[in-house]
Amino acid sequence: MDHWMSGPYHWLWAVFWLAIWVLVIAGIIFLIRMLLERKTPVERRAIDILDERYAKGEITREEYLDKRKDILNI
Numbered sequence: 001m002d003h004w005m006s007g008p009y010h011w012l013w014a015v016f017w018l019a020i021w022v023l024v025i026a027g028i029i030f031l032i033r034m035l036l037e038r039k040t041p042v043e044r045r046a047i048d049i050l051d052e053r054y055a056k057g058e059i060t061r062e063e064y065l066d067k068r069k070d071i072l073n074i
Contacts, residue, residue, distance in 0.1 A: 046071045 009067040050071065 002052065050064065050067055053059050054061075059067070
């Protein structure tokens with residue numbers, strides 16, 4: 001009985017496992033980036049209020065951009 005890694009296509013297993021590890025590492029990196037880029041609830045609420053005030057015409061575009069920069073610390 002032949003071993004499952006023997007034969008002419010044994011290199012496919014190496015490619016398969018390499019692909020699995022690449023996907024696992026990419027998934028971990030994606031999750032870390034997503035967690036680091038999440039906005040805090042307070043930050044999110046402030047942006048929502050600012051967006052509403054701009055949409056209602058209560059503040060100018062310049063005021064909007066200036067306040068948005070302050071909130072997001074850009």
